[in-house]
Every structure is written in C-alpha cells, then in structure tokens.
Amino acid sequence: xxxxxxxxxxxxxxxxxxxxxxxxxxxxxxxxxxxxxxxxxxxxxxxxxxxxxxxxxxxxxxxxxxxxxxxxxxxxxxxxxxxxxxxxxxxxxxxxxxxxxxxxxxxxxxxxxxxxxxxxxxxxxxxxxxxxxxxxxxxxxxxxxxxxxxxxxxxxxxxxxxxxxxxxxxxxxxxxxxxxxxxxxxxxxxxxxxxxxxxxxxxxxxxxxxxxxxxxxxxxxxxxxxxxxxxxxxxxxxxxxxxxx
Amino acid sequence: xxxxxxxxxxxxxxxxxxxxxxxxxxxxxxxxxxxxxxxxxxxxxxxxxxxxxxxxxxxxxxxxxxxxxxxxxxxxxxxxxxxxxxxxxxxxxxxxxxxxxxxxxxxxxxxxxxxxxxxxxxxxxxxxxxxxxxxxxxxxxxxxxxxxxxxxxxxxxxxxxxxxxxxxxxxxxxxxxxxxxxxxxxxxxxxxxxxxxxxxxxxxxxxxxxxxxxxxxxxxxxxxxxxxxxxxxxxxxxxxxxxxxxxxxxxxxxxxxxxxxxxxxxxxxxxxxxxxxxxxxxxxxxxxxxxxxxxxxxxxxxxxxxxxxxxxxxxxxxxxxxxxxxxxxxxxxxxxxxxxxxxxxxxxxxxxxxxxxxxxxxxxxxxxxxxxxxxxxxxxxxxxxxxxxxxxxxxxxxxxxxxxxxxxxxxxxxxxxxxxxxxxxxxxxxxxxxxxxxxxxxxxxxxxxxxxx
Amino acid sequence: xxxxxxxxxxxxxxxxxxxxxxxxxxxxxxxxxxxxxxxxxxxxxxxxxxxxxxxxxxxxxxxxxxxxxxxxxxxxxxxxxxxxxxxxxxxxxxxxxxxxxxxxxxxxxxxxxxxxxxxxxxxxxxxxxxxxxxxxxxxxxxxxxxxxxxxxxxxxxxxxxxxxxxxxxxxxxxxxxxxxxxxxxxxxxxxxxx
Numbered sequence: 001x002x003x004x005x006x007x008x009x010x011x012x013x014x015x016x017x018x019x020x021x022x023x024x025x026x027x028x029x030x031x032x033x034x035x036x037x038x039x040x041x042x043x044x045x046x047x048x049x050x051x052x053x054x055x056x057x058x059x060x061x062x063x064x065x066x067x068x069x070x071x072x073x074x075x076x077x078x079x080x081x082x083x084x085x086x087x088x089x090x091x092x093x094x095x096x097x098x099x100x101x102x103x104x105x106x107x108x109x110x111x112x113x114x115x116x117x118x119x120x121x122x123x124x125x126x127x128x129x130x131x132x133x134x135x136x137x138x139x140x141x142x143x144x145x146x147x148x149x150x151x152x153x154x155x156x157x158x159x160x161x162x163x164x165x166x167x168x169x170x171x172x173x174x175x176x177x178x179x180x181x182x183x184x185x186x187x188x189x190x191x192x193x194x195x196x197x198x199x200x201x202x203x204x205x206x207x208x209x210x211x212x213x214x215x216x217x218x219x220x221x222x223x224x225x226x227x228x229x230x231x232x233x234x235x236x237x238x239x240x241x242x243x244x245x
Numbered sequence: 246x247x248x249x250x251x252x253x254x255x256x257x258x259x260x261x262x263x264x265x266x267x268x269x270x271x272x273x274x275x276x277x278x279x280x281x282x283x284x285x286x287x288x289x290x291x292x293x294x295x296x297x298x299x300x301x302x303x304x305x306x307x308x309x310x311x312x313x314x315x316x317x318x319x320x321x322x323x324x325x326x327x328x329x330x331x332x333x334x335x336x337x338x339x340x341x342x343x344x345x346x347x348x349x350x351x352x353x354x355x356x357x358x359x360x361x362x363x364x365x366x367x368x369x370x371x372x373x374x375x376x377x378x379x380x381x382x383x384x385x386x387x388x389x390x391x392x393x394x395x396x397x398x399x400x401x402x403x404x405x406x407x408x409x410x411x412x413x414x415x416x417x418x419x420x421x422x423x424x425x426x427x428x429x430x431x432x433x434x435x436x437x438x439x440x441x442x443x444x445x446x447x448x449x450x451x452x453x454x455x456x457x458x459x460x461x462x463x464x465x466x467x468x469x470x471x472x473x474x475x476x477x478x479x480x481x482x483x484x485x486x487x488x489x490x491x492x493x494x495x496x497x498x499x500x501x502x503x504x505x506x507x508x509x510x511x512x513x514x515x516x517x518x519x520x521x522x523x524x525x526x527x528x529x530x531x532x533x534x535x536x537x538x539x540x541x542x543x544x545x546x547x548x549x550x551x552x553x554x555x556x557x558x559x560x561x562x563x564x565x566x567x568x569x570x571x572x573x574x575x576x577x578x579x580x581x582x583x584x585x586x587x588x589x590x591x592x593x594x595x596x597x598x599x600x601x602x603x604x605x606x607x608x609x610x611x612x613x614x615x616x617x618x619x620x621x622x623x624x625x626x627x628x629x630x631x632x633x634x635x636x637x638x639x640x641x642x643x644x645x646x647x648x649x650x651x652x653x654x655x656x657x658x659x660x661x662x663x664x665x666x667x668x669x670x671x672x673x674x675x676x677x678x679x680x681x682x683x684x685x686x687x688x689x690x691x692x693x694x695x696x697x698x
Numbered sequence: 699x700x701x702x703x704x705x706x707x708x709x710x711x712x713x714x715x716x717x718x719x720x721x722x723x724x725x726x727x728x729x730x731x732x733x734x735x736x737x738x739x740x741x742x743x744x745x746x747x748x749x750x751x752x753x754x755x756x757x758x759x760x761x762x763x764x765x766x767x768x769x770x771x772x773x774x775x776x777x778x779x780x781x782x783x784x785x786x787x788x789x790x791x792x793x794x795x796x797x798x799x800x801x802x803x804x805x806x807x808x809x810x811x812x813x814x815x816x817x818x819x820x821x822x823x824x825x826x827x828x829x830x831x832x833x834x835x836x837x838x839x840x841x842x843x844x845x846x847x848x849x850x851x852x853x854x855x856x857x858x859x860x861x862x863x864x865x866x867x868x869x870x871x872x873x874x875x876x877x878x879x880x881x882x883x884x885x886x887x888x889x890x891x892x
Contacts, residue, residue, distance in 0.1 A: 007688050009643065009649070009653075011688065012653065012687050012688045012689055013653040013656065013657065013687050014657075014681045014682075014683070014684060015681070015684070016684050016686065016687055016688035016690075016691050017684070019688040019691075020688065020691060023692075035688075035692050035696070037646075037689065037692070037693075038646040039646070040642075040643045040644065040645075040646055040649040041643040041649070043643070045639060046636055046639060046640055046643075047616075048597065048616065048619070049593075049619065049623075049632070049636060050593075050619035050620050050622055050623030050624075050628060051623055051636040051640070052620050053620070053623075053624070054636060054637065054640040055640070057640065057643075057644030058640070058643055058644055060644075061644060061646070133596065133597075133598035133599055133600075134597075134599075137598070137599035137600070137602075137603065138599065144599075144600075144603055145277065146277075146555065146600055146603035146604045147287065147603055148280050148281055148283075148286040148287055149287065172270070174600075175557055175600075176557045176596050176598035176600070178557070178596060179596065180595070180596025180597065180598075181596075183593070183595070183596050184674065185673040185674055186249055186593060187248070187249045187252060187558070187593075187594060188249075188253070188673045188674075188676055188677070189249075189252055189253040189255075189256040190252045190256065190558050190561050190562050190594075191596075192676070192677040192678065193256055193259070193262060193561050194557050194558075194561060194596075195678070197266070219681050220678065222679075222681070223674070223678030223679045223680065223681070224677065224678050226678075226679035227677060227678055227679050268872070268873055271873070272873070283808075284724070284725045284726075284727050285724050285725055288723075288724065289724070291720075292720050292722065295717065295718075295719070295720040296719060296720065298717035299716075299717045299718060299719045299720075301713065301714065301717070302713055302714050302715060302716045302717045303713065303716065304709050304713050305706060305709045305710040305713055308705075308706065308709065309706070318857075324700070324701045324702035324705055325701055326701040326704055326705060330701060374880065375870075376868045376870040376871070376879060377868075377870035380870065393869075393870065393873075394870070395870060395871075396873075398871075398872075399872060400871050400872045400874070403871055403872075420871035420872065420874035420876050421874075421876050423871055424868060424871065424876040424878070424879060425878070428878065428879065428880060431880060432880070435880070436790060436793060460866065460867050460868060460869075460879065461866050461867070461868050461879035461880045461881065462826045462866040462879060462880045462881025462882070463879070463880045463881075465825075465826045465860070465881065466823070466826045466827060466880050466881065469789055469821075469822045469823035469826060469827070470789050470790065470823055470827070480705065480709070485719060487848060487851065487852070488722065488845070488848045488849070488852065489722075490844070490848060491722070491843075491844040491845040491847065491848040492722065492845075494844055494861075495808075495843070495844050495845075502869075504742065505738060505742070505808060505809035505810065505863070506809040506810075506811050506844075506861065506863045507863070508742075508862065508863050508864050508865070508866055508867060508881065509826075509860055509861070509862060509863075509866075509881065510811070510860060510861040510863075511858070511859075511860040512856065512858065512859045512860060513858055514856060514857050514858060514859075515857035515858070517816075517822050517857075517858065518787065519787070526705070528701075528705045528708075532705055532708035532709045532712060533708065533712070535708075535709060535712040535713055535714075536711075536712035538714070541714065
C-alpha cells in the first residue's frame, strides 16, 4: 500500500512538526509514504470565500500530485473534506473520483484502514479534545451532538490508547471554535469570541493541552491562549499519537 | 451596515453576549433532551423532509386543492405576488369592515411584508398580541428571533418598558407580574378588536384547514372575539394531508423550544357563523426559488428556529445583526434570494460548521446552501474589489509550486525578522490573537534534508 | 394576468420532478399511556385529577372553586354543577367566566394534549377566554402519540378543533416560564375511569 502525504499549506509553512509527526506515525505503522513535492494547497480558502471558480489550477495540481496512490492521507479534516466534496476536473472525472474516494484524514486512516488497536505513545497530561467541525460533521470522524444516534469518536478512541493521557470532559463537546477560514478576519469580533469561549471550556476543566485534527482551529485557539498568556498549549493529535515511549 | 459591523458592535458588551449565548444554548439543550426522549426522532426528520420534498414537487396541484377546499368551507382565498400586494389585500379587507384597530398574532410572513408599518401609515392601529412581539413593538424594534422575539431583552429592561408604556411600578422586573400586566393590557384590546390577523403554521391541502400553534392562546382569543379572521400564509406552508400534521406537530415545538407541543394547536376549517375568514397566499420569490436545484430546499422550512439556537454565530451576534425579517442560518439562505444587494454579507456570516443542517427538522442543507450562495454572490459581483484582487493573488501563489515556496519563505522571514509587518493594528488577526510563530523552515525543506529526494 | 394566475403558472413551470410521499411508520413506545399522559401533562403545568365518576367531579368543583363567581359547564351529566349555559353567539359576554368545564374527545400521552372540537365548546371563545379551564376525558380515551390521534381524526368533519396541552403560558421574559398568558391561567384535567 502506497500512501501520498497531503500536507496542508499552512502546516507546511508554519507547523512543519505536525507533518513530520504524521509522516513518522504512518511509517511506524509500516506504511510506505511518499510526499509529492510539488503540492501547494487544496483550494479551500478560495472556494469558501466564493471563489471556487478560481480553484481549477489547484485541482489540476492536486490530481497531478496525487493520482497514483492507494490512499492520500492528510493531518487535516477540513482540507480532506474539501477535496472529498469539491475535487472535480473536467476531462479527468475518473481521476477526480478516484482521489475523492481515497483521500483520508489521519485519524480516519488510522482507525478505518490501518485499524490501529494500540499505540506505543506516552503523553502524561490533561488533554482537551477539540472536535473540529468539518472533520466531525463532514467526514463523520465523530458523532455530532445534534443527532439522536450512538456516540463514537475516532480521535478519542486513539487518544485512549496513549499512556498517561487524561482526557477532560467539556461543557460543549462540539461547538465550533470560530476560525472558519477568512471568517477569522472578516468577522473578527465573533470569531475571537467563539475562540475565547472554546478556550475557556478547556482551561476551566484544567486542560494542559488542547488537541484536535485541524491545525487551523488550533492555530486560532493558540493565538488566543498566547495573547492571554495562558499556560495551556495546543498540539496536533499527530504529535500526541507519535509521542515517544 | 453589514453583519460583521453590527456583530462587532454587539460584541462590545461581552457580559451581555455571554448572557445571550448561554440563554440560547440552553434552549438548544432542551431541544436535544426532547429529541432523545422521542422514539424515532431521526426517522421523523427524514419523513418530514420527504413529505416537504413531495409538497415542493407537487405544489401546483396542492395549492389548487387547498384553495378549492378552503373555498368550499366558506373561506375567501386571496393571492399576492409581492409584499405590497399582500399589504394592500389585508388593508382592503380591514377597510371594508370599517375597522381602525386590530390584533395580530405572530406571523413572520407579515414581518417579511412589513405589514405593521403599511397599516399604521394608513391609520390602522395594529397591536401584536404575542408577549414577545408586543414588547419589541412597544420598543419600536423588529423581533430578533422568529420564535422568541425579545430574547435579546433583559427583564429589567422589559420592566422599564412596561413602566413607561403600561404604568407598571418602576423597578419591577418580575416576569410573573409583568406577564399579568400584559394580560390585562391586551385583554382590553382583544375585547374591542373586530379584525384578527394570524399567521399559518400549516395549510392542509386535503381539507383546506389551517393550523395555528401558540403557547399564549393569543391567536385563538383574537380570532374568536373578532368578526374577521385574516390568515397570512406563504405558499410553501402547504402540507398534503391531515395525517401529516402528526409528523410536523411532533417535530415543531420540540425543535423550537424542547416542549412536546405548543399549548394550542388550533385547526381552523370553517369560519364560525357570522364570521368572515380570509387566507392570503403570498409568493414573494418563493415560486421562483422553486426552480433552483441548489436553493429550493430552503422552502421546506417550518420556521421552528432550531437553527438559530444552535448557531454559534447567531448566539454571539444577535438577530438584529442580520438586518432582515428572518435572521439566523435559514435567513442567511433566504434573504440573498429576496435582495442580493442588501444581504450579500449574510452567507459569509458563518464558519460553515454544519450544526444548523443537523438540527433542522426537515433536513434543509443549510450550510451547503450558504457555500453555494457565496459562489453566486461573487459571480454576480457583490464582493469588494480588494477581495477579488486578494483572491486572484492567492490563486496565483497557490497554483505555482515555486512561487508558493518563495512566498512561504518570505512570510516566515518577515515574521521572524520584522514582526511589526504583521503585528500591527492593520492586521485584523492580530487585534486579539498572537500570530503563529515562524518555524525555521517549511516541511518541504525538512523533507528535502531528511528524506531521500 | 392576475397574481393568482401568475403564481400558479410559475409554480407549475418550476416545480421539480415528483418526489413520492413516504409511508408513516412510527413506533408507539412501551409506556403505560395513562401514566405517561399524567406525567407529561403535570410537567407542562396541567393539574390531573383522577375520578371514578362524574359525581366526584361535582364534589371537587364544589370544594375547590367555591369562590368562583361564574362557572360555565357544557357537559349535560354535570348539570348539577352550574346548569347548562345558553350560549347567545356573543363571545364577548363570556368575558367574566372564571371556570369553564368542557368534555374533551381524547388525550395524547406523548404530549399531554387533549383534542376538543367546537361542538363541545359551547362557544369557540370559551376555552380561551375563561380564567380557568377544566377538561374531562375518559381514561380509556388516551392514545399514545399524535399519529394515533390523527388516525382517529382522519375523517373528522370538525369546523374548528384544537389540541390543548396545559394552561396558556409564555417564557418570553428572559425564559422564565409563566403560566397564564392570554388563555386560561390553569388547566384541570379530570380523568374518569378505573
């Protein structure tokens, strides 16, 4: 099985450690991972701003980079969802569909494809799990509180395999953090208020770390935490799952 | 003013935002509790959705059937293409009866048509009898929520308002006392109004009857004491058969407030002896929207307000930030269809979290429509030049791997050595958040150095 | 072209391809319907009184509504309570009714509602204008949910009917629940039977 590593643009540029941890984690589980070097961005920032018509070149580039793998794995729920819902290239419908079917977010890949049942990871800290919206409601990575349906959470299941990790319980388990792409600056007041409320939910329960599968959400929460000079830090789930013994 | 500016203003009073947010979240939680206690909740939702899909695909025969049955029942049926026409029809009925003061129970359609202003400009005194609506009416405001009209008012403020307008003792903010005062004040009005206007929750094609749901009994009291009943109804409020009311009435109040049912669910079929009953069917863009595969589903809405209560943005910006009769998530996909210029900002007042879609009792794909409206709005040119330029630049950078790498490295370099370039008051991110720290290099750089090429 | 013609023509042209009506298949739940009805109704502010027969209703009213100036009753079997009112088709004359006693058709367990139609109201305004309302139903006449209720109402030719679930209420003032908005301030339900 050959996996193409899809690294979101902002992780590539600002949070390389998340991609490094993702790569290491996959390799530790015996996966043959290739990082296509000419990848840039999935196109979500433009599409969500109403400029989907400008994303054709991003789509072309994506197919060029990723059409030859058994799976494409990414440490980002929202980028994965965007590709799953919106990758269409005229004249390359078969390749588009192939990629849409094979693109997986990291925790989804670990749970559903690799069927990981144990991890050699140790992270003895109190951790709050932020359930990012696109991954949760879009990719069905976890049950949403809106539905009357049995509970489950792929990231939570993986975190329980980590030695010493104490998962805190939240007041509002799946409320949005307020990042929302360009929303974070076009509706700055509401975006920050939402972020502050999320942060408070975690810090009030004593979280030392806030984790999740989307660095965009964590970047937004981290910005608020650091402005507040809070002790709580953010960390991507890939880094926890890949933490040393 | 657009949503972002109005929301910014709303957020200046943080304790008030906390109060508004917590109050509405509590109502969302009550909905959850009611849903979990109802066997087959998700089956109810999908059934309701399918019934409404059937209605939209057969709206023509259903409207004809509804009209015929209503007429056979002795009801006069009117058709209005526009809000103005609706207002004219209502006014002419009132004029014909020589009446100058009337009562009205809750109807978001009449808000959509701005009926109250139309009538009062013509010397008709309209009193909104729903307590929440009466409060905002006395305050000279529109409602901020389709089910809880004055959810943004604190009880002390209502106490002040009642002291000013109803003569209640200054400083009394006791809900029980204030409600009793409103009961007295409005009872006089019920006794003397000869015309009662109501909304319509559901119009049954099979029987021509209309159903009006209230907790307060104000619609019923108004109608039963009046000589004329005027019921205002959007054409999409049709349901096929009486038995379908079982599905919708099981979903409506639970979705709205977590109650199993409203106190009164009144089925008006024939007017009482000597009473005149009218139904005014309103289009106002609904028949046009029916043609759109992307946006038609919004017509399934039963106006429960569940999407408002669950929306993290609505809770923290308030209904008035949406500058339209029906606010919140459903309003954001309806309003651009009514007036794109006025409401181009609304589909962007969202993080597309998807919560709304999943509480909607009729499964409207609200967050998908928000995304689709954004594309339409940009294509139609209702977006700023700077945004257009910025997006084109972003596209250029992100579609050229080498340009992208240079841009990334440049951004990191500036972040490291000249942070003031980004850490300044022109950078909206920086207003209340720290910028991400700049790592030494990108992942691409690391991969080149640490893995074989 | 009239608005009617214009609207109908546009609707006909624009409506999408037929989407069929679904079947209605819903489960009923296993609870005892009477117990559920009592619990739900009490939870929404109604007062439930179980009685063996109509005489007990009479006794209860005599005991608890002795202060009431005007009681209107439309149930022939309860004539002893206050006589049968002669309605004059002028609802305004009912403004000073303290208590109205009416016979409901049946109750709905899942939401504590009682269905009543015009022919049992005396006047359509009575259930709403009275200060306090009492409804009488047979314990045997409680259905589990609204689907069953509408099954019963399938061919009902009522001219006006309503489900009444508890006293009138509002929570419009800071979500504080207040019983007694514009309709009756209280609802008393007499459940007759074993």
